[in-house]
Amino acid sequence: MFKRFSILLFLLLISITTTAFAGNIPESIMINPQKGLFIGKIINTSDKEFIIEPITVMMGKIKDKQIKIKKFDKYYGTNTTPKKNDYIVARLTDVNKIDEFWIFKATSSDYKTLKLICSPTYDMILRYEKYINNGDYFKAQKNLDKKLTPKLSPNKYNKNSDKTKETIALQTKNKISRKQYILLSILILSMTSMCIYTYINGKKY
Structure with a gap:
C-alpha cells in the first residue's frame, strides 16, 4: 500500500513540477530578450x-x-x-x-x-x-530596450552593452526560476521523507 502511495505521490509531484516549468512560457518570453x-x-x-x-x-x-x-x-x-x-x-x-x-x-x-x-x-x-x-509584447520590448540602453556616452555604450544584456538576462532568468526551485525543493524533501519512512519501517520488521 505504502509503495503504491509513494509511486503515486512521486508521479504527481513530477507532473506539477513539469506543468509549472512549461506554464511560465508566455511570461518568460515577455521578460527575456x-x-x-x-x-x-x-x-x-x-x-x-x-x-x-x-x-x-x-x-x-x-x-x-x-x-x-x-x-x-x-x-x-x-x-x-x-x-x-x-x-x-x-x-x-x-x-x-x-x-x-x-x-x-x-x-x-x-x-x-x-x-x-x-x-x-x-x-x-x-x-x-x-x-x-x-x-503586451510590444510594451515588453520597449521596457527591455530601456533596460538594455545604459545612460552612457556613445563610446562607453558599445563597450558595455553586451555586459548589460547579460546582466538583464540573468536577472530575468532568476525571477522566472524562483517558483521552479521551490517546487523542486518540495519534490526532493518529499522523496527524502519517504525514503526515511521506508527505512524506519524496514528496521521494525
Whole structure:
C-alpha cells in the first residue's frame, strides 16, 4: 500500500513540477530578450522547408522579408498539417530557425483580434493569446530596450552593452526560476521523507 502511495505521490509531484516549468512560457518570453517573436504567413512549402513572410514583429528584430525554415509537421496543440497561406505566431531562435515546439496557427495576421488555434485551450494558451491581443509584447520590448540602453556616452555604450544584456538576462532568468526551485525543493524533501519512512519501517520488521 505504502509503495503504491509513494509511486503515486512521486508521479504527481513530477507532473506539477513539469506543468509549472512549461506554464511560465508566455511570461518568460515577455521578460527575456527575443531574437524575434512575430506573426507571419507561410507563403511557400516544399518537402524540406517552408518560406515564411514576417508580417508583424512583436519582440526582437527581423530584417529579412522572408525566412526559410525547416519543415515542421504540426502546430502546438493540434494535429493540423501546416500549409500555404496559413497565418502563424512563432519565435525566431536563430537565423532561419524557429522554436518548433512553440508555434501556433492563427486565425489572422491582426494581433488585436487573432485567435490561437489550439485544442484543448489551456489557461497558458489563453494568457498568451491575451498578451498578444493587448499588445503586451510590444510594451515588453520597449521596457527591455530601456533596460538594455545604459545612460552612457556613445563610446562607453558599445563597450558595455553586451555586459548589460547579460546582466538583464540573468536577472530575468532568476525571477522566472524562483517558483521552479521551490517546487523542486518540495519534490526532493518529499522523496527524502519517504525514503526515511521506508527505512524506519524496514528496521521494525
